[in-house]
Amino acid sequence: MKNHVEPRTRSKPGKFGKYGGQYVPETLMEPLRALEEAYNKFSHDPSFKKELAGWLDSFAGRPTPLYLAANLTRRIGGARIYLKREDLLHGGAHKINNTLGQALLARKMGKRRIIAETGAGQHGVATAMACAALGLSAEIYMGSEDMDRQKLNVYRMKMLGAKVHPVESGSKTLKDAINEALRDWVTNVQDTYYLLGSVVGPHPYPTMVRDFQRVIGKEARKQILQTEGKLPKAVVACVGGGSNSIGIFHSFLHDLDVDLYGVEAGGEGLLPGQNAAPLVAGREGVLHGMMTYVLQDQVGQVQTTRSISAGLDYPGVGPEHAFLMNAGRAKYVTVSDEEALDAFKNLSQLEGIMPALESAHAISYAMKLAKSLGTKDSIIVNLSGRGDKDVEIIAKHIPQ
Amino acid sequence: MPSTSHNEDRIEAKFRELHSRGEGALVAYLTGGDPDPKAFLANSTALIEGGADIVEIGIPFSDPIADGPVIQASSMRALSQGATPKGILGLIRELSSQSPVPFVVLSYYNPILAMGLDRFLTKARESGVDGIVVPDLPVEESDEFRNLALKHNIDNIYLAAPNTSKLRLRTILERSKGFLYLVSLYGVTGPRDTLSPHALEAVSSVKSLAKGKIPISAGFGISRPEHVSAIIKSGADGAIVGSALVNIVSQYIENPDEAADYLRDAITKLKAATKKS
Numbered sequence: 001m002k003n004h005v006e007p008r009t010r011s012k013p014g015k016f017g018k019y020g021g022q023y024v025p026e027t028l029m030e031p032l033r034a035l036e037e038a039y040n041k042f043s044h045d046p047s048f049k050k051e052l053a054g055w056l057d058s059f060a061g062r063p064t065p066l067y068l069a070a071n072l073t074r075r076i077g078g079a080r081i082y083l084k085r086e087d088l089l090h091g092g093a094h095k096i097n098n099t100l101g102q103a104l105l106a107r108k109m110g111k112r113r114i115i116a117e118t119g120a121g122q123h124g125v126a127t128a129m130a131c132a133a134l135g136l137s138a139e140i141y142m143g144s145e146d147m148d149r150q151k152l153n154v155y156r157m158k159m160l161g162a163k164v165h166p167v168e169s170g171s172k173t174l175k176d177a178i179n180e181a182l183r184d185w186v187t188n189v190q191d192t193y194y195l196l197g198s199v200v201g202p203h204p205y206p207t208m209v210r211d212f213q214r215v216i217g218k219e220a221r222k223q224i225l226q227t228e229g230k231l232p233k234a235v236v237a238c239v240g241g242g243s244n245s246i247g248i249f250h251s252f253l254h255d256l257d258v259d260l261y262g263v264e265a266g267g268e269g270l271l272p273g274q275n276a277a278p279l280v281a282g283r284e285g286v287l288h289g290m291m292t293y294v295l296q297d298q299v300g301q302v303q304t305t306r307s308i309s310a311g312l313d314y315p316g317v318g319p320e321h322a323f324l325m326n327a328g329r330a331k332y333v334t335v336s337d338e339e340a341l342d343a344f345k346n347l348s349q350l351e352g353i354m355p356a357l358e359s360a361h362a363i364s365y366a367m368k369l370a371k372s373l374g375t376k377d378s379i380i381v382n383l384s385g386r387g388d389k390d391v392e393i394i395a396k397h398i399p400q
Numbered sequence: 401m402p403s404t405s406h407n408e409d410r411i412e413a414k415f416r417e418l419h420s421r422g423e424g425a426l427v428a429y430l431t432g433g434d435p436d437p438k439a440f441l442a443n444s445t446a447l448i449e450g451g452a453d454i455v456e457i458g459i460p461f462s463d464p465i466a467d468g469p470v471i472q473a474s475s476m477r478a479l480s481q482g483a484t485p486k487g488i489l490g491l492i493r494e495l496s497s498q499s500p501v502p503f504v505v506l507s508y509y510n511p512i513l514a515m516g517l518d519r520f521l522t523k524a525r526e527s528g529v530d531g532i533v534v535p536d537l538p539v540e541e542s543d544e545f546r547n548l549a550l551k552h553n554i555d556n557i558y559l560a561a562p563n564t565s566k567l568r569l570r571t572i573l574e575r576s577k578g579f580l581y582l583v584s585l586y587g588v589t590g591p592r593d594t595l596s597p598h599a600l601e602a603v604s605s606v607k608s609l610a611k612g613k614i615p616i617s618a619g620f621g622i623s624r625p626e627h628v629s630a631i632i633k634s635g636a637d638g639a640i641v642g643s644a645l646v647n648i649v650s651q652y653i654e655n656p657d658e659a660a661d662y663l664r665d666a667i668t669k670l671k672a673a674t675k676k677s
Contacts, residue, residue: 023509023536025466027561027583029568169472175463182465187587189563286509286536287463299484300514301462 014203017326019319022202024289028182031189036204038109043211048108052101059133060096061089062215066223066380071350072367079233079373081366083353083383084220084248093356093385094216094244095126099195101212103130106193113188116195117141117181119174119240120311120358121153122385123197128160138162141180145172146310152389171304174314178288198241199318202289206318213247220380221251228378234259234369237382238361239332240276240311242318244384249330259331262321263365265307266334272297276305278317279325279332287316293325308337308393309357311385335361341397343367344387356385357393410502410530411555411578414453415615415637424674425579425638426628427504427617428452428667431474432459433483434649437491439656440478443649444491446660448499450667453674456533456640457492459485459507466535468590470643473650485511485520489527496528504531504557504578517545521552531555531578539572546575557581560606562598569609579615579638582606584622584631591643592621600634607635625673632674641670 014020014036022032042048056062064085073081086094099116106114114136118124124140131138140157144166147154157164170176178201185194199206199213217235224232235252237245239262252258264277275281278293285294287302295303295315307313324330335343340357343364348354355363359382366381373379387394418425428447433440447455460475460483467475485507496503505524512520512534524532532554537545539558549556555578560569562585573580582603585596599618606616618631619640628639645663652659 021541022538023541024538025535025561025583026538026559026564027586029538029540030561030563030565033565169469170462170476179463179465183468183588186466189586283514285513288465289536294510296510296514298514299486300511301479302510 014207016320016323019291019322020203020206021291022289023286023291024202025186027186027189028202031185032202032204038105039204039208042105042108048104052104055100055104056097056215059090060100063219064088066220066227069351072347073370075350076367076370078370078375079377079379081370082224082232082378082380084216084380086216086244086382086384087353087355087359087386091122091126091129092388093122093126094213094247095123095197096129097215097247098197098209098212098243099123099126099130102195103134103136106136106195107134109193111191111193112136113192114138114195115141115181115184115192116197117174117177118197119146119177119313120309120389121146121150121157122311122389124157124162124164125153125160127195127197128157128162131162132160139165141165141167141177141184143167143171143173143177146174149310149393150389175302182288198243199246199320200241200288200290200316206290206320209243210246210250210320213243214250216244216247216382217249217251220248224378224380231255231258232380233373233377234261234379236261236263236362236366236369236379238263238312238358238384239279239317239321240265240314240358242321244382246318246320248380248382253329260324260329261365261369262330262332263361264332264334265309265312265361266336267306267308268337270334273304274306275334276307276313276315277334278315279321280334282315290316290319292316292319292322308340309361311356311358312361333365335364339364341394344394345398353383354387355383356387357390359384409555411454414502415579418453419637422676424632424636424676425453425615425617426451426667426671426674427454427456427619427638427640428645429456429458429506429640429642430649431471431478431646432457432488432491433478433481434460434474434646435477435653436481437487439659441491441494442656442660443663444495446664447645447667448501450664451671452501452667454502454504454638455495456504456506457488459488459505459511461508461511464508466588468588468643470591470646470650471589474646485515486523489523489529492529493527502530503528504533505529506533506535509534509537517548521548521554525552525554529554531557533557533559533581535559539568539575559583562586562602566609569606573610573614576614579617580606580610581640582616582618582636583620584618585620587620589620589643591623591647595627595630596621599631603631603634603636625669628670628673632676639674
C-alpha cells in the first residue's frame with residue numbers, strides 16, 4: 001500500500017468547535033491566506049496597535065462611556081441597567097471600530113481599493129469614513145431593497161466619497177450584498193481588499209472582526225468594576241451577524257458568573273420567513289464561507305428573513321456565537337419587532353437616548369431581565385448604535 | 401438499476417478514449433431543472449446528441465457565490481419551478497438510463513449538507529452520477545466528503561484557480577479524481593468574448609505539475625469554439641462550457657424546441673473544436 005501523505009488535518013485557528021472554516025471558491029483561498037498572514041503580523045505589531053488606538057481615540061471617539069440608565073432602572077424596579085454607549089461613536093455605531101482596523105490593515109497590505117457590503121448602511125458609512133480618512137477608495141454593495149429602507153445612509157456614503165452599487169440579485173438584502181461583494185473579490189483579488197462588516201464569512205474574518213470589536217468589552221468590564229465594584233449579573237447585546245455582541249461578550253467569557261445574552265430579531269414570529277433568528281430558529285449549514293446556523297428550508301435553500309431592523313436582517317450568524325450557544329456559555333433569545341419598537345420608545349422618552357432599532361432589541365430583553373433580578377445586581381446592555389437612521393421607519397410604526 | 405453500466409471509472413475511461421483519438425473532452429453544463437423539468441430533459445438530451453463528452457448538471461442554489469448573472473438567473477428559474485436536489489438527481493437518472501455519457505453534478509455545499517452527505521452521495525450514485533464538483537468546498541474542508549465520495553465510487557473533482565499556490569495545487573492534484581477543474585480566470589462564471597490572458601498560462605503550469613496523472617479541464621469564460629480550440633491546444637484535456645449554453649436556454653424559454661435545436665448545433669461546433677489536428 002502506498003502511504004498517502006495526508007495534508008493538514010490540524011485543527012485550524014479559524015474553527016470554533018466545528019463552526020467557522022473557509023467554505024469558499026478556490027480563488028479566494030490565496031487572498032484569505034494572505035489576509036490571515038498580514039493580520040497575524042500586524043495585530044502583534046506595537047506600532048500598528050498604537051496607530052489604531054490613535055485613530056480610535058481621536059477620530060472615532062473612544063473610549064465610550066458606560067451610562068447608568070437611572071430612569072429606566074427606576075421604572076422597571078430591578079437590576080441597574082447600564083448602557084455601553086457605542087452609539088456615541090463617530091458614524092453612530094460600533095462599526096467604526098472594525099472599519100478603522102481593517103482599513104489600516106488594507107493600507108499596510110498595499111491594497112487601495114476597498115469593497116464592502118452593507119445592510120442597514122451603518123457598516124457602509126463606517127467603511128466610507130475610514131476610507132476617506134485613510135485615503136482609500138471605497139465601493140459598497142447594498143441590496144436595492146435596503147437602499148429603499150435606508151435612504152439616509154445611502155446619501156451619507158455618497159457624501160463621504162464612496163460608490164454605492166445596488167444589488168438586484170436574490171432577496172436584494174444583506175445576504176445578497178455579501179454574495180455580490182464576494183463575486184467582486186473573486187474577480188479583483190489582486191488589488192482589492194474586502195472589508196467585511198461583521199464576525200461572519202470565511203476565516204480569518206470572524207476572528208479578526210471580533211478582535212477589532214473586543215475593545216467594547218475591555219472598556220465595559222473595567223468601567224463596571226470602577227462604578228459598581230463588582231461584575232454585572234448579565235451582559236446583553238443584539239445579534240445580527242454578531243459583531244457588537246461578540247465584541248462586548250469576549251472580555252466576560254471567563255467570568256462564568258456573568259450571564260451572556262444574545263438577542264436575535266424575532267420579527268413577526270418564529271415561523272419560516274418571519275424572523276431573522278438563525279440561532280433560535282435555524283439549522284446548521286454553510287453560508288458565505290462559514291459553517292454556522294442558517295435559516296434555510298428542508299432542502300438547504302437559504303430563506304428570506306424579516307426584521308424591522310435592517311442591520312439584523314441576515315439568515316446566518318457568526319460561527320463563534322454558534323459555538324458559544326452549543327457550549328452553553330451564552331444564551332440566545334428573540335425579541336419581536338413590536339417589542340423592539342416599544343423599547344425604542346421607552347429609552348427615548350425615559351432617558352433621552354434614541355437607540356438604533358438593532359440595539360432596541362437588546363434594550364427590550366434587558367428590561368425583561370432586569371425585572372427578574374435584584375436591585376443589587378446590574379446589567380450591561382451594549383447600545384451598539386443610535387436611532388437617527390431609523391426615524392423614518394419608526395414614524396410609520398409609532399403614531400405621533 | 402442503471403448502476404451496472406456505471407461501476408467503472410467512466411470519466412477516466414472517457415478521457416483515455418478521447419486521448420487515443422487525439423481529442424479533448426467537451427464538458428457541457430446546464431443548470432438542473434432550468435427552465436422546467438421537461439425542457440431541461442430535452443435540452444440535456446440535445447447536448448448528448450450534439451456530441452458532449454461529459455454532461456455537467458448544476459443543482460440550483462439560492463446563493464451561488466461562484467456564479468455570474470447567467471447561471472444565477474438559471475438557478476432562480478429552476479428554483480421558482482420547485483427544483484430540489486432530489487428532483488434534479490431524479491432527472492439525471494432518467495438521462496443516464498438512456499445514455500452512456502458520464503455525468504458530473506455541481507452543487508454548493510449547503511444543499512448536500514441539508515440532505516446529509518451519505519444520503520446525497522447514495523442518491524447521486526443511484527442516479528448514475530460519476531463525478532461531483534462542490535465549488536465552495538476547498539480541499540482543507542473536504543476530508544469527510546471526499547472519503548464518502550470515494551466509498552460511493554463518485555469522483556470528487558476539485559477546482560484550482562490561477563492563484564492557487566504550487567503547494568496547494570500538489571495536494572489538490574493528488575486528491576482529485578476524474579479530472580481537475582481549472583478555473584481559467586479571476587472571476588465568476590459567465591460568457592466572455594475573449595479568453596482570459598491567464599487561461600493558457602494556467603493550463604500549462606498546472607499541466608506540468610499534474611505530470612499526466614490526472615486530466616485537466618478548464619472552465620469559466622470559455623464560450624466559443626475558438627476558446628475551446630485554444631484551451632485544448634495549450635494542453636488541457638478538456639474544456640468546460642456552461643454559461644454560453646445556459647444563455648441559449650434563457651433566450652428560447654418560450655420555444656423550448658428551438659432551444660434544443662440551437663443547443664445541439666452549438667455543441668456540435670464546440671465539439672469539433674476539441675480535435676487537436
